[in-house]
Amino acid sequence: MTDIQANLTEASNLLVESSDSALLDAEVILCYVLDKPRSHLRAWPEKELSNDQQIQFLSLIKQRQQGTPVSYITGDREFWSRSFKVTSDVLIPRPDTELLIELSLDILTTKTKADIIDLGTGSGIIAITLAAECPDITVIATDLSQQALDIAKQNATTHKTHTVKFIKSSWFENIPESKFDLVVSNPPYIDCNDIHLSQGDVRFEPDSALIADENGLKDIKDIADNARHYLKQNGTLLIEHGFDQQAAVQAIFKTYKYSKIQTHTDLSGNPRVTSAQWNVK
Numbered sequence: 001m002t003d004i005q006a007n008l009t010e011a012s013n014l015l016v017e018s019s020d021s022a023l024l025d026a027e028v029i030l031c032y033v034l035d036k037p038r039s040h041l042r043a044w045p046e047k048e049l050s051n052d053q054q055i056q057f058l059s060l061i062k063q064r065q066q067g068t069p070v071s072y073i074t075g076d077r078e079f080w081s082r083s084f085k086v087t088s089d090v091l092i093p094r095p096d097t098e099l100l101i102e103l104s105l106d107i108l109t110t111k112t113k114a115d116i117i118d119l120g121t122g123s124g125i126i127a128i129t130l131a132a133e134c135p136d137i138t139v140i141a142t143d144l145s146q147q148a149l150d151i152a153k154q155n156a157t158t159h160k161t162h163t164v165k166f167i168k169s170s171w172f173e174n175i176p177e178s179k180f181d182l183v184v185s186n187p188p189y190i191d192c193n194d195i196h197l198s199q200g201d202v203r204f205e206p207d208s209a210l211i212a213d214e215n216g217l218k219d220i221k222d223i224a225d226n227a228r229h230y231l232k233q234n235g236t237l238l239i240e241h242g243f244d245q246q247a248a249v250q251a252i253f254k255t256y257k258y259s260k261i262q263t264h265t266d267l268s269g270n271p272r273v274t275s276a277q278w279n280v281k
Contacts, residue, residue, distance in 0.1 A: 002048065002049065002054065003045065003046050003047060003048050003049070004030065004041055004044060004045050004046070004047050004048075004049065005045035005046065007026075007030065007049060007054065007057060008023065008026050008027060008030060008041065011025075011026035011029070011030070011057070011058070011061045012025075012026045014061055014065060015061065015064060015065060018064070018065050018066075018067065019064065025064055025070050026061065027041055028070050028074065029057065029060050029061060029064065029070065029073060029074065030057055032060070032073070032074040033049075033053055033056050033057045033060065034049075034053065060073050067200075067203060067204065068204060069092055069201040069204055069205075071086050071092045071093075071201075072086065072087065072088055072092070072204060075087065077092055077093045078093075079093040079097070079098070079125045079129065080098055080101055080125070080129045080133075082128075082129065082132070082159060083158075084123050084124070084125055084128075084155050084158075085123065085151055085154055085155055085158070086123050086151070087147075087151060088204060088205070088206070089145060089147035089148050089151060089206060090122040090123040090145075090147075090148045090151050090152075090206070090209070091122050091123070091186075091205050091206070091209045091210070092201055092205060093123065093125045095266075095267055096240070096266040096267065096268075096270075096272050097125065097126070097186055097240060098267075099240070099264060099265075099266050099267075099272050099273050100126055100184055100186060100238055100240055100273055101126065101129050101130065101133075103238055103264060103273060103275060104116075104126075104130055104182060104184055104238060105130070105133060105134070107181070107182055107236055108130070108133075108134050108137060108182070111181060112136065113136050113137065113138075114134070114136075114137045114138070114181040114182060115137070115138045115140075115178070115179065115180045115181050115182075115232075116130060116137055116138065116139045116140070116180060116181065116182045116183075116184065117139075117140045117141075117142065117175070117178075117180050117182075117183050117184070117230070118130075118139065118140070118141045118142070118184050118185065119142050119171050119172070119183065119184070119185035119187065119223060120142065120143055120144075120171070120185055120186065120187050120188075120209070120219075121141035121142060121143050121148070121149070121152050121166070122143060122148050122151075122152065122186075122209060123148070123151050123152055123155055124141055124151070124152030124153075124155045124156055124164070124166075125155075126141075126184055126186065127139045127140075127141035127152070127156075127161075127164050128141075128152070128155055128156050128159050128161045128164060130184075131156075131161035131163055131164050132159055132160075132161050135163075138163065138165075139161075139163065139164045139165070140164075140165045140166075140167060140175070140178075141164055141165070141166050141167070142166075142167045142168070142169040142171070142172075142174075142175065143166075143168065143169075144168065144169065144170045144208070145206070145208065145209075146168055148209075149166050149168055152166060153166055171219070171222055171223055171226060172226045172227075172229075172230060175230065178230060179230060179231065179232045179235070180230055180231055180232060180235060181231075181232055181235050181236070182235065182236050182237075182238065183223070183227045183230060183231060183235070183236070183237045183238070184237075184238045184239075185223055185238070185239050185240070186239075186240040187212065187219040187220060187223060187239065187240075188208065188209055188210050188211055188212040188216070188219050189212055189216045189217070189219070189220060189240070189241045189242050189245060190202075190210045190211050190212065190216050190242065191211070191212075191215045191216040192211050192213075194216070197210065197211070215248075216242060216245065217245070217248055217249075217252065220239055220241060220245075220249055220252060221252055223237075223239060224237065224239070224252050224253055224255075224256050224258070225256055227278070228256060228257075228258075228278055231278040232278075233278075233279065233280050234277055234278070234279060235277065235278050236275055236276070236277055236278075237253075237258065237275065237276050237277075237278065238273055238274075238275050239273065239274055240272060240273050241271075241272070241273070241274060243266075243270035243271055243272065244271075245271075246263045246271035246274065249263070249274045250263060250274060253274065253276045258276035258277060258278055259276065259277050259278075259279050260275075260276060260277040261274065261275070261276045262274070262275050262276070263275075
């Protein structure tokens with residue numbers, strides 16, 4: 001048996017060529033194996049691992065060496081200070097998407113009640129977070145993938161957001177006639193020829209949640225087109241998009257006669273979410 005510190009040193013050395021955060025990755029994976037917080041690693045660096053723990057740890061480190069995302073190895077990812085179950089059937093939640101939550105909450109604070117739809121919910125992070133933060137709202141979450149919906153339902157149970165209604169649907173296709181105060185989505189927006197698809201974690205994430213036709217804009221066009229028929233007067237559309245798609249997304253919104261079009265920047269200062277209002281003429 002070897003101690004925690006020795007295992008972390010060995011693992012981070014193994015990962016240094018395949019990860020930009022070798023030590024952090026090793027710590028997160030070891031915490032998963034030990035079922036302990038990271039503070040435990042610092043408090044007990046001399047504590048020895050059992051043979052089974054060490055075998056499991058090195059096996060998972062090998063997966064990480066081969067590129068498997070840490071979140072798929074541990075099966076969870078934090079988003080908006082909550083832990084969400086993730087598998088290779090769903091995208092890995094990213095901090096940039098918290099901008100959608102911030103903007104949504106800004107809108108919802110002005111309403112006592114609201115009806116929301118989250119299109120392409122994946123693991124359910126948007127719908128569940130909004131339902132948890134605003135218990136009085138009504139939330140529908142859609143996804144074309146039944147596997148993704150199953151994960152989202154498990155996350156809803158974990159976070160006790162039992163009011164979220166999940167519907168298998170390609171965007172609005174299976175949504176009954178309804179009107180929403182807010183339509184929110186983080187749709188596929190990556191072009192199939194984008195070099196980033198062969199790099200990092202996205203190599204392991206589902207293509208259906210990443211790639212869109214028409215230079216990554218087709219799904220955004222479809223959502224913007226159809227959302228007009230589902231938004232209440234002065235309702236808001238919020239769509240996450242690529243850092244270089246600001247002008248294209250704004251042009252799409254203008255084509256469909258939205259008003260108050262505005263693009264918002266993420267934590268890195270990149271254009272990340274475009275919002276607009278729908279006003280019935």
